[in-house]
Amino acid sequence: MYSLAAKIQDAFDEPACEINRRKDASTRKKGCSKPPTPGAAAGGCAFDGAKVVLQPITDVAHLVHAPLACEGNSWDNRGTASSGPMLWRTSFTTDLTELDIMMGQSERRLFHAIRQIKEAYAPPAIFVYATCVTALIGDDILAVCKRAAEKFGLPVVPINAPGFVGSKNLGNKLAGEALLDHVIGTVEPDDAGPYDINILGEFNLSGEFWLVKPLLDRLGIRVRACIPGDARYRDVASSHRARAAMLVCSTALINLARKMEERWQIPFFEGSFYGITATSEALRRIAELLVKKGADTEILDRTDKLIAEEEAIAWKRLESYRPRLKGKRVLINSGGVKSWSLVHALMEIGMEVVGTSVKKSTVEDKERIKQVLKEEHHMFESIAPRELYAMLSEQKADIMLSGGRTQFIALKAKTPWLDINQERHHPYAGYDGMVELVRQIDLAIHNPVWSDVREPAPWEDDPAVAEQLSSPHTHSATASVAPLKTSRLDAGDFAEC
Amino acid sequence: MVHIHPQTKSAAVNPLKSSQPLGAALAFLGVDGAIPLFHGSQGCTSFALVLCVRHFKETVPLQTTAMDELATVMGGEGHLEEAILNLKKRANPKLIGICTTALAETRSEDFERQIANIKMMRAEELAGTEIVLANTPDFDGALEEGWAKAVTAMIQQITRRGQQARHSRKATIIERITKPGEHPDKRKKVAILPGWHLTVADIEHLREMVESFGLKPVILPDVSGSLDGTVPDRWMPTTYGGTSVEDIHELGTAVQCIGVGEHMRRPAELLQKLTGVPYAVFQSLTGLKNVDRFVSFLSEISGVVAPPKIHRCRAQLQDALLDGHFHFAGKKIAIAAEPDQLYQLATFFIGLGAEIISAVTTTGASKILEKVPAESIQIGDLGDFEDLASDADLVVTHSHGRQVAERLGIPLLRVGFPVFDRLGSQHKLTVLYQGTRDLIFEAANVFQAHQRMPSPEILDGLRKRRNAG
Numbered sequence: 001m002y003s004l005a006a007k008i009q010d011a012f013d014e015p016a017c018e019i020n021r022r023k024d025a026s027t028r029k030k031g032c033s034k035p036p037t038p039g040a041a042a043g044g045c046a047f048d049g050a051k052v053v054l055q056p057i058t059d060v061a062h063l064v065h066a067p068l069a070c071e072g073n074s075w076d077n078r079g080t081a082s083s084g085p086m087l088w089r090t091s092f093t094t095d096l097t098e099l100d101i102m103m104g105q106s107e108r109r110l111f112h113a114i115r116q117i118k119e120a121y122a123p124p125a126i127f128v129y130a131t132c133v134t135a136l137i138g139d140d141i142l143a144v145c146k147r148a149a150e151k152f153g154l155p156v157v158p159i160n161a162p163g164f165v166g167s168k169n170l171g172n173k174l175a176g177e178a179l180l181d182h183v184i185g186t187v188e189p190d191d192a193g194p195y196d197i198n199i200l201g202e203f204n205l206s207g208e209f210w211l212v213k214p215l216l217d218r219l220g221i222r223v224r225a226c227i228p229g230d231a232r233y234r235d236v237a238s239s240h241r242a243r244a245a246m247l248v249c250s251t252a253l254i255n256l257a258r259k260m261e262e263r264w265q266i267p268f269f270e271g272s273f274y275g276i277t278a279t280s281e282a283l284r285r286i287a288e289l290l291v292k293k294g295a296d297t298e299i300l301d302r303t304d305k306l307i308a309e310e311e312a313i314a315w316k317r318l319e320s321y322r323p324r325l326k327g328k329r330v331l332i333n334s335g336g337v338k339s340w341s342l343v344h345a346l347m348e349i350g351m352e353v354v355g356t357s358v359k360k361s362t363v364e365d366k367e368r369i370k371q372v373l374k375e376e377h378h379m380f381e382s383i384a385p386r387e388l389y390a391m392l393s394e395q396k397a398d399i400m401l402s403g404g405r406t407q408f409i410a411l412k413a414k415t416p417w418l419d420i421n422q423e424r425h426h427p428y429a430g431y432d433g434m435v436e437l438v439r440q441i442d443l444a445i446h447n448p449v450w451s452d453v454r455e456p457a458p459w460e461d462d463p464a465v466a467e468q469l470s471s472p473h474t475h476s477a478t479a480s481v482a483p484l485k486t487s488r489l490d491a492g493d494f495a496e497c
Numbered sequence: 498m499v500h501i502h503p504q505t506k507s508a509a510v511n512p513l514k515s516s517q518p519l520g521a522a523l524a525f526l527g528v529d530g531a532i533p534l535f536h537g538s539q540g541c542t543s544f545a546l547v548l549c550v551r552h553f554k555e556t557v558p559l560q561t562t563a564m565d566e567l568a569t570v571m572g573g574e575g576h577l578e579e580a581i582l583n584l585k586k587r588a589n590p591k592l593i594g595i596c597t598t599a600l601a602e603t604r605s606e607d608f609e610r611q612i613a614n615i616k617m618m619r620a621e622e623l624a625g626t627e628i629v630l631a632n633t634p635d636f637d638g639a640l641e642e643g644w645a646k647a648v649t650a651m652i653q654q655i656t657r658r659g660q661q662a663r664h665s666r667k668a669t670i671i672e673r674i675t676k677p678g679e680h681p682d683k684r685k686k687v688a689i690l691p692g693w694h695l696t697v698a699d700i701e702h703l704r705e706m707v708e709s710f711g712l713k714p715v716i717l718p719d720v721s722g723s724l725d726g727t728v729p730d731r732w733m734p735t736t737y738g739g740t741s742v743e744d745i746h747e748l749g750t751a752v753q754c755i756g757v758g759e760h761m762r763r764p765a766e767l768l769q770k771l772t773g774v775p776y777a778v779f780q781s782l783t784g785l786k787n788v789d790r791f792v793s794f795l796s797e798i799s800g801v802v803a804p805p806k807i808h809r810c811r812a813q814l815q816d817a818l819l820d821g822h823f824h825f826a827g828k829k830i831a832i833a834a835e836p837d838q839l840y841q842l843a844t845f846f847i848g849l850g851a852e853i854i855s856a857v858t859t860t861g862a863s864k865i866l867e868k869v870p871a872e873s874i875q876i877g878d879l880g881d882f883e884d885l886a887s888d889a890d891l892v893v894t895h896s897h898g899r900q901v902a903e904r905l906g907i908p909l910l911r912v913g914f915p916v917f918d919r920l921g922s923q924h925k926l927t928v929l930y931q932g933t934r935d936l937i938f939e940a941a942n943v944f945q946a947h948q949r950m951p952s953p954e955i956l957d958g959l960r961k962r963r964n965a966g
Binding site for chain 2: 035036037038039040041042043044045046047048063066067068069070071072073074075076077089090091092093094095096097098100101109110111112113114115116117120132133136137163164165166167385386389390404405407408409412414423453
């Protein structure tokens with residue numbers, strides 16, 4: 001546990017994090033997320049966060065060392081996509097029983113589980129996740145993984161982020177640490193080149209990175225590793241030979257980006273593929289970093305040309321939505337897909353952003369949102385469900401963009417809603433993704449069901465009927481009750497039916 | 498005699514189980530004005546919540562004591578108390594159902610004493626809120642056990658006992674008489690304890706049938722009021738609808754208790770022990786004969802013959818059996834489900850002439866497993882299921898079976914929990930005459946949709962004579 005405690009302190013003390021830099025030494029130690037309030041908490045645990053970050057590595061077997069719930073209640077629940085191996089969607093857990101825990105058999109069980117997976121699936125690597133119970137009873141997963149790796153001849157990577165140590169975000173960072181400690185740099189690529197980049201913190205939800213990758217292909221830029229979206233173990237293990245990196249979801253993996261810069265001199269920038277301007281800026285900065293690391297400067301011109309072409313097409317396509325969406329009010333309530341650029345694009349086509357959460361935004365992002373929005377009070381950290389419901393049922397927004405957790409608050413308030421988090425079914429990244437997002441907003445707002453569900457029943461204007469209907473639980477007995485004439489039956493006959 | 502094979506693998510592959518505290522939470526969600534509270538780390542609740550929301554497509558009130566590192570090492574009593582007080586202050590629930598998790602139980606604190614302390618020290622603040630504890634570690638049992646434990650806990654901890662119950666009943670009758678023009682409810686009360694596998698539609702239908710005999714059903718838990726997908730006109734931090742706490746208090750005034758599913762025997766037994774209410778357990782309410790027995794039983798306790806509507810439903814089922822059996826005869830079925838649901842479905846398919854070629858279940862403790870009409874039952878996961886089901890014509894399990902079905906190229910009939918990739922699972926009827934009829938149609942339609950056009954190759958299979966040598 002000592003090393004884990006040190007890791008956590010290390011994660012809290014992230015020098016690349018702008019928010020962190022503004023704090024003094026003592027508040028920095030406490031980390032960013034406030035401890036959850038018992039009875040009023042939402043969100044996942046550190047294990048959840050670690051699994052979210054690593055599970056999209058598609059050819060790895062992910063083994064959760066825990067009693068059932070950690071994996072059994074949560075597997076196959078994210079919409080990341082793979083272009084090849086499907087092993088990541090197979091769920092593995094030691095599913096510890098009371099006996100395993102009480103008799104101290106859990107480490108042995110873990111060892112055998114690793115053997116079982118190796119024999120049945122022969123994956124390039126196995127990731128082993130510690131959880132609350134196995135950490136509490138003192139299982140030494142580091143030692144078990146080390147022994148198993150030697151014995152079975154494949155990388156067995158311990159992921160030490162038990163749920164109780166903190167929030168989902170901390171788990172994201174601990175996952176990054178595990179990759180740094182055990183995976184990245186363990187394989188030397190034989191094909192490293194001057195146009196190799198890493199994309200960090202991109203999850204390939206609904207395959208959306210495939211809307212961006214063709215753009216990079218056209219520029220001759222090779223994605224050495226996209227961590228974790230659609231990644232292969234080997235790509236991640238050899239990602240230290242990339243020339244530059246883009247950090248997409250900065251709050252999740254900033255430690256990974258910074259340490260890769262320190263150890264392997266891979267410069268990085270924080271960017272986003274959500275929104276048109278953001279996508280252009282990301283492409284431009286990738287090209288710039290590559291040039292700085294020795295690539296031919298002609299790539300800059302090619303990039304500008306591609307951007308001009310793509311932007312023109314995208315804006316033209318978006319323009320067609322203006323008549324339908326002008327003046328519509330949108331509320332963005334998510335930690336995921338949102339950036340100043342998304343806000344900017346929506347406003348550009350005439351929509352009004354009545355609020356946006358900035359919970360996971362960087363300081364820079366917040367500044368830019370502030371500039372675009374002009375009204376600072378439209379930014380919020382989070383809204384209580386009750387307030388959100390009130391806001392929506394008073395029809396203060398025409399649509400809410402959020403994640404599944406608040407989906408039914410919007411729907412019960414009879415407000416159009418669009419999923420922009422991990423379970424969504426549509427790709428929103430890049431130029432075409434932005435157009436798709438606007439198309440989905442249009443479809444959601446203009447669906448004919450809204451006028452139907454908002455209309456009260458015709459008889460609700462009749463007070464007499466309304467009163468009768470509102471009386472609680474009138475399960476009236478059916479009228480046709482006739483006396484029994486058949487012979488007596490013995491109730492005992494039915495006891496074992 | 499069915500052979501029950503215990504789990505021998507070290508790693509579960511594609512779990513079939515959902516966790517025990519989740520089962521308990523589902524039961525508490527069937528109580529009006531309730532909030533289930535997981536005693537464990539934040540993630541335990543978050544995972545369960547997401548799964549429930551994906552299944553029910555509803556906001557689901559579910560909270561956590563959010564045990565952190567300190568609580569894990571030093572004990573979680575403080576967190577438990579803080580969570581209860583916070584819930585009371587924020588949502589004023591009528592019932593808080595505490596479900597312990599593996600994390601809390603591995604520490605094995607005396608939760609019962611802790612809660613008694615909290616209730617005593619905070620009596621004033623907590624007035625009007627019942628607090629019920631179910632011990633449901635994840636390392637034991639699954640949904641079925643968790644559900645049964647929560648119902649047992651409610652009966653044990655808040656149902657009035659023996660004499661007490663009868664006294665309070667008189668009191669309520671007198672109160673009611675004072676309202677002019679209203680007569681006391683003279684209908685005989687029947688306590689119904691449905692298993693977790695009954696859907697919202699099942700429970701509504703069950704209620705109507707019991708009422709049609711002039712009986713007054715009190716159903717615990719009653720998810721038909723709380724998870725039936727309605728649109729309330731205001732924000733509700735707790736469940737809305739379900740069994741009232743008052744009805745749980747008064748459960749002992751019933752003339753009869755009926756448990757549906759073997760796992761409801763324990764709570765039914767306890768109710769009898771505490772209040773003297775006799776009970777009967779119906780292990781399945783699916784299939785003509787099972788429903789016939791149930792209807793006869795209702796006639797018996799009510800003294801009323803089955804109303805014409807029921808005769809009509811029975812006739813429809815007879816017809817469905819006649820029309821449907823062609824599609825089932827000789828079909829090979831693979832089922833992975835919790836014990837009582839496995840029994841319910843296996844007997845259903847056998848009853849139409851199909852064959853159960855593989856049966857996988859979550860835990861081995863249930864007595865019902867001995868009665869499942871299959872040669873053997875594997876205690877295991879969907880990995881085992883995939884190995885055993887490759888020759889099946891139909892696989893029957895919850896939505897997590899979609900990968901199995903895809904890989905094997907066999908159609909999947911989705912049942913139980915969770916069903917997250919189809920709509921309306923809670924409005925699917927699976928019990929009594931109508932539910933059996935609907936199940937026949939649903940499965941027969943799957944068979945028909947996957948029927949292959951005849952070809953010489955397919956007919957070759959028939960020409961390979963078994964006795965040819």
